Amino acid sequence: MARTPSAASERRAYVNARLFDPAGKLDQTGGVLIEDGVIKWMGAAVTRASLPEGTNTTDVKGALLVPGLVDMRVFTGEPGSEHRETLQSASRAAAAGGVTSIVIQPNTQPVMDDASIIDFILRRAQDTADVRVYPMAAITKDLNGEKMTEFGLLKEAGAVAVTDAIHSVRNSKVLSRAMKYAGNFNLLLVQHVEDSDLAGGVMHSGESATRLGLPGIPAAAELIALERDIRLVEMTGAPYHAAQISCAASLDVIRHAKERGLPVSCGVSINHLTLNEHDIGAYRTFFKLSPPLRREDDRKALVAGVADGTIDVIVSSHDPQDADTKRVPFSEAAFGAIGLETLLSAGLSLVHSDQLPLERLIEATTDAPARLLNIQGGRLQQGGNADFAIVDMTASWVVDADLLKSASRNTTFETRAFEGRVTETIVGGHSVYKLSDH
Amino acid sequence: MAKTSSAPRPFIKSNNLLSIADLSPTEISALLDLADTYADDTRKGSKHGKILKGLTQINLFFENSTRTQSSFELAGKRLGADVLNMAVSASSLAKGETVLDTAMTLNAMRPHLLIVRHQSSGAVELLAQKVSCAVINAGDGQHEHPTQALLDALTIRRHLKRLEGLTVAICGDVAHSRVARSNIALLSKMNVRLRLIAPPTLLPSGAENLGTEIFTDMREGLKGADVVMMLRLQLERMNGSFIPSAREYYRFFGLDQEKLAIANKGALVMHPGPMNRGVEIDSIVADGVQSVIREQVEMGVAARMAVLDALSRNLDTSSKAGS
Numbered sequence: 001m002a003r004t005p006s007a008a009s010e011r012r013a014y015v016n017a018r019l020f021d022p023a024g025k026l027d028q029t030g031g032v033l034i035e036d037g038v039i040k041w042m043g044a045a046v047t048r049a050s051l052p053e054g055t056n057t058t059d060v061k062g063a064l065l066v067p068g069l070v071d072m073r074v075f076t077g078e079p080g081s082e083h084r085e086t087l088q089s090a091s092r093a094a095a096a097g098g099v100t101s102i103v104i105q106p107n108t109q110p111v112m113d114d115a116s117i118i119d120f121i122l123r124r125a126q127d128t129a130d131v132r133v134y135p136m137a138a139i140t141k142d143l144n145g146e147k148m149t150e151f152g153l154l155k156e157a158g159a160v161a162v163t164d165a166i167h168s169v170r171n172s173k174v175l176s177r178a179m180k181y182a183g184n185f186n187l188l189l190v191q192h193v194e195d196s197d198l199a200g201g202v203m204h205s206g207e208s209a210t211r212l213g214l215p216g217i218p219a220a221a222e223l224i225a226l227e228r229d230i231r232l233v234e235m236t237g238a239p240y241h242a243a244q245i246s247c248a249a250s251l252d253v254i255r256h257a258k259e260r261g262l263p264v265s266c267g268v269s270i271n272h273l274t275l276n277e278h279d280i281g282a283y284r285t286f287f288k289l290s291p292p293l294r295r296e297d298d299r300k301a302l303v304a305g306v307a308d309g310t311i312d313v314i315v316s317s318h319d320p321q322d323a324d325t326k327r328v329p330f331s332e333a334a335f336g337a338i339g340l341e342t343l344l345s346a347g348l349s350l351v352h353s354d355q356l357p358l359e360r361l362i363e364a365t366t367d368a369p370a371r372l373l374n375i376q377g378g379r380l381q382q383g384g385n386a387d388f389a390i391v392d393m394t395a396s397w398v399v400d401a402d403l404l405k406s407a408s409r410n411t412t413f414e415t416r417a418f419e420g421r422v423t424e425t426i427v428g429g430h431s432v433y434k435l436s437d438h
Numbered sequence: 439m440a441k442t443s444s445a446p447r448p449f450i451k452s453n454n455l456l457s458i459a460d461l462s463p464t465e466i467s468a469l470l471d472l473a474d475t476y477a478d479d480t481r482k483g484s485k486h487g488k489i490l491k492g493l494t495q496i497n498l499f500f501e502n503s504t505r506t507q508s509s510f511e512l513a514g515k516r517l518g519a520d521v522l523n524m525a526v527s528a529s530s531l532a533k534g535e536t537v538l539d540t541a542m543t544l545n546a547m548r549p550h551l552l553i554v555r556h557q558s559s560g561a562v563e564l565l566a567q568k569v570s571c572a573v574i575n576a577g578d579g580q581h582e583h584p585t586q587a588l589l590d591a592l593t594i595r596r597h598l599k600r601l602e603g604l605t606v607a608i609c610g611d612v613a614h615s616r617v618a619r620s621n622i623a624l625l626s627k628m629n630v631r632l633r634l635i636a637p638p639t640l641l642p643s644g645a646e647n648l649g650t651e652i653f654t655d656m657r658e659g660l661k662g663a664d665v666v667m668m669l670r671l672q673l674e675r676m677n678g679s680f681i682p683s684a685r686e687y688y689r690f691f692g693l694d695q696e697k698l699a700i701a702n703k704g705a706l707v708m709h710p711g712p713m714n715r716g717v718e719i720d721s722i723v724a725d726g727v728q729s730v731i732r733e734q735v736e737m738g739v740a741a742r743m744a745v746l747d748a749l750s751r752n753l754d755t756s757s758k759a760g761s
Binding site: 209214330332 | 459537538556558563578579581616619643645647
């Protein structure tokens with residue numbers, strides 16, 4: 001929604017909150033005063049009594065107040081497949097999930113491989129989106145892995161990183177040049193790590209795939225691509241980010257690269273932290289993801305990898321698909337699941353079950369991605385954008401796909417009961433989402 | 439063995455037959471008993487034209503298969519059903535009609551029994567969710583082909599008088615075979631000792647967890663086998679993608695007299711057809727005294743009659759009845 005300038009000068013405050021920002025080592029009861037879209041004053045001293053007269057004040061009754069989430073891997077259908085998701089519908093889903101910045105992927109139609117399309121996206125976002133929208137541009141023209149895009153011009157237009165989205169740049173020479181060139185513009189190169197020749201299947205390779213008669217994707221498909229890429233990082237010295245890793249062995253590769261001081265980071269999707277290959281059950285296509293859901297051992301290792309910092313960021317990998325692409329036989333179905341609205345709640349399920357500390361969950365969804373992409377946000381700071389989410393840690397709710405804000409229904413969490421829910425989301429000082437019965 | 443058609447009343451819980459994995463050992467035995475009866479009766483010339491009288495059976499084949507389709511057609515007709523064959527050509531799918539569109543269209547014609555073959559694993563299950571008649575899986579991708587496993591078990595049981603305790607070797611392209619998967623599921627439920635024999639490129643991932651022994655040397659694997667079940671090797675897999683050539687495959691994994699001699703004396707030789715003579719099986723063996731390949735075709739009709747009969751009994755008591 002376009003923000004009205006008159007409202008921007010309004011003084012608003014949230015008090016009696018548990019201010020929580022692990023990157024700023026902040027965990028205290030207090031309040032936040034917003035003026036002109038930024039955090040004017042923040043801390044334990046901010047109470048209803050200490051605020052200036054006439055401040056529009058909300059008592060959140062001890063709820064958690066965290067920096068707005070930055071989701072580094074979001075697919076939309078605009079332009080090209082608006083029936084699946086527009087920037088507006090994606091932004092509403094984001095707002096309902098406490099996500100205040102979405103980083104959208106370039107595999108739209110047309111592909112985001114030209115400055116004019118980045119410009120179009122940002123204008124559309126300005127006019128229609130409730131949250132901040134940051135585009136990633138393509139590494140290669142048409143995502144076909146051959147010719148580099150204009151990184152400099154794309155960056156000037158507003159691209160925050162380059163990636164070929166769901167494709168891996170396969171040619172090592174093309175990739176090494178792209179790394180060098182992107183490094184020169186200080187643009188992060190984000191790669192989908194998968195050896196496409198070895199992948200070829202539709203789910204994790206193993207006993208389940210064999211029983212279902214479905215072609216598998218071995219873990220080695222990810223490892224080979226990741227190890228090759230890291231050798232190229234070694235050669236070029238350029239910053240590199242593996243968009244999503246899915247198996248335990250990849251953690252060793254990342255750990256080793258970090259130990260050698262290479263500028264390498266990686267992400268994981270919330271699906272891979274909370275689900276495994278058995279969730280596919282009898283050909284449930286909503287669980288057909290890329291990379292595929294793997295073994296329970298992998299899932300546990302990935303959670304531990306987030307906890308110990310080997311994995312830098314958690315993403316939703318929000319990928320809206322409709323009946324045309326999902327209500328078909330499994331091997332013909334599209335990959336992907338929506339996840340913006342359930343990202344934080346699913347993450348909290350790991351916190352509640354003592355698998356992941358809250359600090360790491362919040363850091364990996366706020367400050368870590370913001371720092372990697374060099375964008376504002378992800379922190380609670382005086383003078384910083386007033387982008388934050390208020391979370392009732394004990395509110396329980398059951399996911400109902402029909403009530404989600406996304407234009408698509410392909411959630412992996414249908415009927416899942418969660419504890420912990422976003423009750424209000426603030427972007428630039430404006431409330432962009434409020435849980436109605438709260 | 440039961441001698442009359444009225445003897446054992448089979449009962450299977452499900453309204454559909456989508457996979458062997460859904461059947462209990464008791465249900466499998468009941469189906470085999472009924473099929474046995476139908477096999478005997480057919481040989482004697484007894485008629486069963488009233489069992490499915492007034493019921494409509496549609497054979498919906500998204501993938502060509504003259505043999506399986508004819509077998510289902512004959513099974514339906516012998517039981518008195520009105521049988522309609524529908525071949526869905528690739529072109530109508532190319533026009534954008536999905537499996538579910540086709541399913542809804544057919545459902546509107548209110549058939550009672552729908553026999554489906556599709557090239558994608560899980561497609562029959564997907565379709566079954568959208569129709570209100572009994573659905574029989576006649577082969578879905580690389581997943582299952584349950585009636586093939588039933589007819590194979592029936593053939594073995596008629597010859598060797600039992601299943602339990604036998605050693606069955608399944609040889610060939612296990613990785614891509616729905617026949618192998620259904621047979622593994624059925625025979626392991628019936629306490630058969632199973633062996634898979636294949637070159638490593640044609641073994642599925644996780645094969646070691648399927649509860650079978652695995653051999654990549656055919657001679658080793660055939661020692662002590664009571665039944666040698668050969669699988670068909672698709673032409674497109676012989677050109678260097680999975681194995682280097684047909685002649686190399688024949689040398690190491692083709693069943694010839696010399697290799698068959700390693701198996702138990704009188705071991706049964708089976709093949710789901712159609713055979714590639716000189717690739718996975720030698721003609722002398724295929725047509726030899728130990729071969730029960732033609733009998734498998736005969737048992738195919740009997741096993742399918744049993745399945746159609748069993749499922750039709752569930753039509754009346756469930757909401758699935760088309761009347």
